[in-house]
Amino acid sequence: MILHIARMLRSQKKHISFHTPGHKRAGEDITELSYSDCLLFPTGVLKRAEEDIARILGGARSFLLTDGSTSGVFSMLYALRTAGIRSVAAPVFSHPSVFHALEALGLEFVPVVQKTAYGLPLQPTEEEARAALARAGALLLTSPDYYGNFPELAKMRALCQGEKKPLLLDGAHGAHLHFIPELYAGSYADLWVDGVHKSLPALTQGAVVSAKAEAWASPLHEGVLHFRTTSPSYPIMASVERAVKYPRNLSLERAAAEFKRENGCVCNADWTKILIPFGKNCDAAQKFLEERGVYPEFNDGNYLMFYLSPCNRERDLKKLGRLLRGLPRGEVGEDALSGHIPMYTEKE
Ligand SMILES: Cc1ncc(COP(=O)(O)O)c(C=O)c1O
Numbered sequence: 062m063i064l065h066i067a068r069m070l071r072s073q074k075k076h077i078s079f080h081t082p083g084h085k086r087a088g089e090d091i092t093e094l095s096y097s098d099c100l101l102f103p104t105g106v107l108k109r110a111e112e113d114i115a116r117i118l119g120g121a122r123s124f125l126l127t128d129g130s131t132s133g134v135f136s137m138l139y140a141l142r143t144a145g146i147r148s149v150a151a152p153v154f155s156h157p158s159v160f161h162a163l164e165a166l167g168l169e170f171v172p173v174v175q176k177t178a179y180g181l182p183l184q185p186t187e188e189e190a191r192a193a194l195a196r197a198g199a200l201l202l203t204s205p206d207y208y209g210n211f212p213e214l215a216k217m218r219a220l221c222q223g224e225k226k227p228l229l230l231d232g233a234h235g236a237h238l239h240f241i242p243e244l245y246a247g248s249y250a251d252l253w254v255d256g257v258h259k260s261l262p263a264l265t266q267g268a269v270v271s272a273k274a275e276a277w278a279s280p281l282h283e284g285v286l287h288f289r290t291t292s293p294s295y296p297i298m299a300s301v302e303r304a305v306k307y308p309r310n311l312s313l314e315r316a317a318a319e320f321k322r323e324n325g326c327v328c329n330a331d332w333t334k335i336l337i338p339f340g341k342n343c344d345a346a347q348k349f350l351e352e353r354g355v356y357p358e359f360n361d362g363n364y365l366m367f368y369l370s371p372c373n374r375e376r377d378l379k380k381l382g383r384l385l386r387g388l389p390r391g392e393v394g395e396d397a398l399s400g401h402i403p404m405y406t407e408k409e
Contacts, residue, residue, distance in 0.1 A: 062113070062306045063113075064299070064302055064303050064306065065106045065107075065109045065110045065113070065302065066106055066107065066110050066295065066298050066299040066302050067299045067302070067303060068106075069096065069097060069098075069106045070089050070091070070097075070295060070299060073087065073091070073096070075087060080092055080094065081292070089295055089296045089299065090294070090295060090296055091295050092292065092295075093293075097295065100125065100289070100293045100298070101286060101289075101291070107125065107298065110125065110298070110302040111123050111124065111125055113302070113305075113306070114269055114271075114301075114302065114305050115271060117239060117305055117306065118239050118247045118255065118269065118271050118305065119239070119245075119247040119248065119271075119273070120247060120271030120272055120273055121272055121273060121274050121275045121277075121278050122271065122272050122275070122278035122281065122282070123269050123270070123271040123272075124136070124269065124270050124271070124281065124282070124285045124289075125267075125269060125293070125298050125301055125302075126266075126267070126268040126269060126270055126285070126289060126301075127266055127267065127289070127290060127293045127294045127297040127298060127301075128266060128268075128288070128289055128290055129256070129258070129266045129268055130156075130158070130231065130232075130233035130254045130255075130256040130259075130268045131158040132268070132270075132285070132288040132289055133254035133255075133268050133269070133270035134156070134158040134159055134162050134231060134254060135158065135161075135162040135165070135166075135284065135287070135288040136270050136281060136284030136285045136287070136288050136289070137201075137229050137252040137253075137254065137270060137281065137284060138159075138162040138163065138166055138168060138201075138229075138284075139162075139166060139280075139283065139284035139287055139288065140252060140272075140277060140280035140281040140283065140284045141168070141198070141199050141227065141229070141252075141280075142166050142167075142168060143280040143283050143284070144227075144280055146168070146198035146199050146227075147168060147169060147198060148168060148169035148170075148171050148196065148197040148198050148199075149163060149168050149169070149170065149171065149197055149198065149199050149200070149201050149229075150171040150172075150173050150190065150193035150194045150196070150197035150199070150200045150201070151163075151170060151171070151172070151173060151200075151201040151202070152172075152173045152174075152175045152182075152184075152185050152202065152203065153172050153173065153174070153175050154175050154182040154203075154206070155201070155203055155231070156203065156231060156233065159201060159231065169197070171193045171194075171196050171197040172193060173185045173189055173190055173192075173193040173200075173202075174189045174192075174193070175189070179327075179338075179363075179393050180361070180362075180363035180364070180393040180394060181208055181210075181327075181363075181364075182206065182208075183210070184202075184206065184210050184211060184212040184213075185202070185212065186213075187213055187216045187217070187220060190202070190212075190217060190220060191220055194220065194221070194224055194226060197226070198226060199221075199226050199227045199228070199229060200217065200220070200221055200226065200227075200228050200229065201229040201230075201231065202217060202228070202229075202230055202231070203230075203231045203233070203234075204230045204231070204232055204235060204246050204249075205232075205234050205235050205238075205244070205329075205330070205331045205334070206234065207234060207334070207359075207366070208327070208329060208334060208336055208364075208366070209234075209327075209329030209330065209331035209333070209334030209336065210329050210330070210331075211244060211330055211331070214243075214244070214246075214248070214249045215249070217249065218249040218250075221251075227251040227252065227277070228249060228250050228251055229250060229251065229252045229253065230246035230249065230250035230252075230253040230254070231253075231254055232245075232246035232247075232253050232254050232255050232256065233254060233256035233259060233268075234256060234259055234260060234331070234333075234334070235255065235256070235260065235331070236255035236256055236257040236259065236260050236261045236268075236269070236304070236305070237260040237261050237333055237370065237371065238331075239255075239305075240309045244330060244331070247271060247273070250273060251272070251273050251274065251277055252270070252271070252272055252273070252277055252281060253270070253271055253273075254268060254269070254270050254271075255268060255269045255270075255271070255305075256268050257269055257301045257304045257305060258300075258301075258304075259368070260333050260368070260369075260370050261304035261305065261307055261370060261371065262300070262303070262304050262307055262370060262371070262372045263297070263300040263301045263303070263304035264294075264296055264297045264300040264301075266294075266297055267297045267298070267300050267301035267304065268301070269301060269305065270284075270285065307371060308371070309371065310371035310372075312375065313369070313371060313373060313374075313375060314332045316375045316378055317332045317333070317335065317369055317378065318332060320335065320378045320381075320382060321335060323382065324337065324382055324385055325337070325338075325390065327364070332369065333368060333369040333370060334366060334367075334368060334369075335366065335367040335368075335369065335381075336364050336365075336366050336367075337364060337365050337366075337367070337385070337390075338363060338364050338390060338391070338392075338393045339363070339364065339365055339388070339389075339390055339391050340363060340390065340391025340392045340393050340394065341391045341392075341394075342388070342389050342390065342391040343360050343361075343362055343363065343364070343365060343391070344360065345388075345389075346365055346388050346389075347360045347365055349384070349388060350365075350381075350384055350388075353384055355380065355381055355384060362394075363393040363394060364393065367381065
């Protein structure tokens, strides 16, 4: 598959720079020039990259983001407001960007109850979502969450369709799932974000926000015009295009499933999230692993979480498995849901 942005960057001619960026070095870190297109209203290489991305992700329109999923969340909620929606139902353990965007846009937050079990936030049930959606103009869920759990996507889609209200999915942790349609946000949502930099090989902050139907494309474009930088990073954009086109790593997916079965991991549906209960031994386990060059994504006081992407090697899992053998596990405590997890607080 052609990598439009990378190809353009490679084929640049040497020139004297009377333009930003101030480092004046030729290379990948260029600005929007006559040949490199303009992200706000693309007509050239960025347009072609966004069109390919939309085709792969199944949207009518996809927008490159160099400001993380955060700007995608803000843009989606802006699109809702443009359409006259004034209140949004979202789970209480949504990411802070959701609460910040709602507050900044003057949208009412309608909490969707989220229970916890074994120190984990559970995804809301259909009934919990229905109760909140009755008082809101749209539903915004996280899919998958940081622990690799999914809402009941088909039911949530049917619920929103029945109520004629849009479904938004925060897929900050699900960009790798476009290969698995039954788990992919874009198979269900009207608007969704892919946090490409988290689970695919893109540079940090690289993300995409997409609209399923043409009707949402223009309000979403309005949103990205408000919340994207006007100085987008070409290295990030090129890496997002490459990451969305990056091949599936089925053998690693299978190795991850086997690893989870053999190592007493939490049973979740997202192959990239390996969750191991250590309870009170979390800190000691993290220290032991880090001293041996193995770094988890987070330690929430109950679990260590190991975050995979198609770029991990199977030998990474083998090493982790070997090290885990000598490590004592511990009971997880209900009360350990901690500041490591984005949480709704009364203040917000
Ligand atoms: C569920 C969720 N949504 C949104 C975000 C924001 O993503 P980013 O850091 O790419 O802006 C995060 C970040 O961790 C997240 O966990």
